[in-house]
Amino acid sequence: MKYDYLVVGAGLYGAVFAHEAKKAGKSVLVIDKRTNIAGNVYTEAVEGIQVHKYGAHIFHTNNRKVWEYVNQFAEFNRFTNSPVANYNGELYSLPFNMYTFNKMWGVVTPEEAAAKIEEQRKEAGILEPKNLEEQAISLVGRDIYEKLIKGYTEKQWGRPCKELPAFIIKRLPVRLTFDNNYFNALFQGIPIGGYTKMVANMLEGIEVKLNEDYLVSKDKWDAMADKIVYTGAIDSYFGYKLGTLEYRSVRFETELLDIPNFQGNAAVNYTDEKTPWTRIIEHKWFEFGRDADDQDLPKTVISKEFSSEWKPGDEPYYPVNDEKNGMLYEDYRKLADQETKVIFGGRLGEYKYYDMDAVIASALDMCERELI
Numbered sequence: 001m002k003y004d005y006l007v008v009g010a011g012l013y014g015a016v017f018a019h020e021a022k023k024a025g026k027s028v029l030v031i032d033k034r035t036n037i038a039g040n041v042y043t044e045a046v047e048g049i050q051v052h053k054y055g056a057h058i059f060h061t062n063n064r065k066v067w068e069y070v071n072q073f074a075e076f077n078r079f080t081n082s083p084v085a086n087y088n089g090e091l092y093s094l095p096f097n098m099y100t101f102n103k104m105w106g107v108v109t110p111e112e113a114a115a116k117i118e119e120q121r122k123e124a125g126i127l128e129p130k131n132l133e134e135q136a137i138s139l140v141g142r143d144i145y146e147k148l149i150k151g152y153t154e155k156q157w158g159r160p161c162k163e164l165p166a167f168i169i170k171r172l173p174v175r176l177t178f179d180n181n182y183f184n185a186l187f188q189g190i191p192i193g194g195y196t197k198m199v200a201n202m203l204e205g206i207e208v209k210l211n212e213d214y215l216v217s218k219d220k221w222d223a224m225a226d227k228i229v230y231t232g233a234i235d236s237y238f239g240y241k242l243g244t245l246e247y248r249s250v251r252f253e254t255e256l257l258d259i260p261n262f263q264g265n266a267a268v269n270y271t272d273e274k275t276p277w278t279r280i281i282e283h284k285w286f287e288f289g290r291d292a293d294d295q296d297l298p299k300t301v302i303s304k305e306f307s308s309e310w311k312p313g314d315e316p317y318y319p320v321n322d323e324k325n326g327m328l329y330e331d332y333r334k335l336a337d338q339e340t341k342v343i344f345g346g347r348l349g350e351y352k353y354y355d356m357d358a359v360i361a362s363a364l365d366m367c368e369r370e371l372i
């Protein structure tokens with residue numbers, strides 16, 4: 001049988017495309033080299049707790065269309081992300097807000113906080129921030145940069161802040177209010193029952209083959225469909241022939257603990273440079289409304305997250321969207337444009353530090369252009 005579309009990768013981009021293609025009356029086969037669907041949003045239950053196996057995913061968006069779209073496939077809880085930063089045992093609120101400024105400087109009013117930031121910005125003499133360090137100091141001043149940004153960022157990206165693009169730090173809000181919500185998003189939450197169930201609902205009625213590596217038998221798969229939707233890494237598609245794009249990989253050390261409450265929050269970031277992990281996730285707190293003295297759940301699952309430079313064989317997680325990689329990506333993009341049978345999409349296919357909502361928006365855009 002020849003399919004209209006072969007979708008390579010059962011993550012969000014692939015699942016949205018497959019769902020829409022089927023709805024448009026197309027025949028679709030989805031394959032994935034892993035033994036599970038859902039890509040890096042995959043969750044699995046451990047002792048009744050949904051564990052985010054490939055790192056914490058908190059759905060947030062300002063895009064109403066995307067929010068309504070995902071709500072077809074899952075009911076979302078009202079979890080609000082509010083990580084805590086641990087700098088050598090000192091705890092600070094994130095994102096940067098009045099609680100953070102009060103703890104850091106003892107300031108009480110927004111005016112005092114603004115004055116403190118302005119004073120440190122002036123001292124640094126930065127007019128136009130050219131890299132992450134300059135951007136961070138001009139947003140929140142040197143003290144916060146030193147304690148809450150520098151160590152975390154250099155562990156996360158494995159590069160000095162001076163060599164990283166400024167946009168990465170602009171993901172975080174800076175507020176002169178007492179608001180600990182990490183995201184400036186109208187809609188936020190986590191699918192009740194986990195992301196895997198949500199993606200399974202997207203893929204309902206669609207043929208999915210797991211444990212199948214497209215690139216290993218590319219010719220065989222290509223012969224099976226008129227078009228391919230490829231959501232793997234763009235450089236791997238081309239056998240790295242122009243060189244490798246840089247990615248950060250992540251390793252998790254996950255433990256089941258015989259205590260009900262390890263850290264009292266879903267995410268604690270370790271922002272000093274010495275602690276080897278970047279953050280610890282305590283998965284049960286993503287499930288909004290769960291109580292620490294819940295007798296049915298006396299245990300907890302935590303994951304320590306370690307960041308490393310990607311090398312062949314590792315899972316790529318974060319594209320390093322700096323200038324050098326941007327130029328190489330553009331060269332790959334030109335090759336991709338010549339592949340008329342293949343659509344490249346998703347965080348890896350487009351080499352872009354996409355959030356989940358942006359991946360879905362990008363997939364829906366593609367569907368509109370492709371499935372007419």
Ligand code: UDP
Pocket residue numbers: 085094148149150152153156168169171172269271
């Ligand atoms: N960041 C930081 N300190 C923190 C949290 C984040 O300096 O405590 C910086 C860091 O450079 C990070 C970026 O902000 O890569 C974006 O953080 P975000 O939480 O959005 O990263 P993600 O959850 O995608 O890993």
